[in-house]
Amino acid sequence: MVEVAGVDGAPGGWVVARVRPGAVRWDVVPDAAAVLDVTAGCAAVGVDIPLGVHATAGRRECDDATARRLGKARSSVFPAPPREVLTAPDHPTACVRARALTGKAISLQTFHIAPRILDWDAVTDRPAHVVEVHPELSLRTLAPDVAFTSKKTARGAGQRIAALARWLDPAVALVDLPMGARLDDILDALAAAWSARRWARGEADVLGPEHDDRGRPMFVAV
Numbered sequence: 001m002v003e004v005a006g007v008d009g010a011p012g013g014w015v016v017a018r019v020r021p022g023a024v025r026w027d028v029v030p031d032a033a034a035v036l037d038v039t040a041g042c043a044a045v046g047v048d049i050p051l052g053v054h055a056t057a058g059r060r061e062c063d064d065a066t067a068r069r070l071g072k073a074r075s076s077v078f079p080a081p082p083r084e085v086l087t088a089p090d091h092p093t094a095c096v097r098a099r100a101l102t103g104k105a106i107s108l109q110t111f112h113i114a115p116r117i118l119d120w121d122a123v124t125d126r127p128a129h130v131v132e133v134h135p136e137l138s139l140r141t142l143a144p145d146v147a148f149t150s151k152k153t154a155r156g157a158g159q160r161i162a163a164l165a166r167w168l169d170p171a172v173a174l175v176d177l178p179m180g181a182r183l184d185d186i187l188d189a190l191a192a193a194w195s196a197r198r199w200a201r202g203e204a205d206v207l208g209p210e211h212d213d214r215g216r217p218m219f220v221a222v
Contacts, residue, residue: 004200005039006193007047008135008185009116015181017189018042019168019197024190026178032119036127046133046196046221048188050080050117051126052212057082057101062208062220066134069207069222073148076136078110083121083213086114124214131199131221135191139163141205141222142194151184160187167194195221 003020013030016038027038039045054060060080067074080086081094082101088094094114095105120126139148143163149156161170164187177186198204204221212218 002043002200003041004193004196005042005045006133006135006189006191006196007035007039007045007049008188008192009049009113010181010185012180015178015185015189017173017186017193019173019190019193022169022172024168024173026176026181026186028178028180032123036123036130039130042196043129044196044200045127045130046138046192046194046199047120047130048133048135048192049113049120050218051120051130051132052214052216052218053080053086053117053121054082055213056084059102060208060218061210062132062218065207066137066220070134070137070140073136073140077134078107078113080117081106081110081114083118086118086121088114126216129200131196131204132219133192133195133222134220135188137220137222138191138195142166142191151187157183157187160191164190164194167197198222 003018006017007014010028014035016027018025029035063079067077081098085094085098088097091108091111094111098106146159146163148159199221207220209219
């Protein structure tokens with residue numbers, strides 16, 4: 001049976017949803033290497049984090065393409081800053097570097113996810129079946145008729161569960177959730193798995209294909 005996985009950040013690491021017909025298996029792991037270990041048998045793995053960044057300058061085409069597709073919900077896209085910015089020791093230093101390289105500072109929220117981006121950036125031999133996804137875009141593609149509200153609200157969570165029910169049974173997916181992951185992380189991981197399934201089937205839209213400074217592909221699969 002074909003299994004795919006969706007991966008989202010969780011406190012202290014990553015939450016992984018491994019989905020196959022009639023079953024969802026959950027893991028919470030500390031780093032990208034552990035994600036690759038637990039998803040080794042999956043046909044595709046969708047990860048909600050930038051996979052690949054530029055060394056010193058330049059916007060990623062996939063970030064711009066994702067923002068355009070999201071339209072009014074484009075605020076959920078955090079353009080990945082250059083690696084030199086990501087490695088700054090503190091937010092003020094990151095802002096100084098970002099202004100010098102891109103003309104703009106970076107938000108505190110973006111700075112806080114820098115370690116997660118660097119975690120995956122350190123994976124030099126990332127498998128081809130591991131792809132970057134954006135759960136908010138996945139959900140809006142899965143359920144284009146839904147006007148999603150914030151995922152931090154009960155209404156937003158309910159909308160996302162109902163949308164995900166279009167391809168899997170919530171009674172199966174949510175029956176045995178892992179400790180250490182928040183509900184919004186859980187739902188994002190399932191949305192990421194939906195895009196991973198589309199990638200495995202050759203059905204995914206590919207936004208902004210390009211390569212980083214190390215020659216690795218950068219794109220968002222939807």
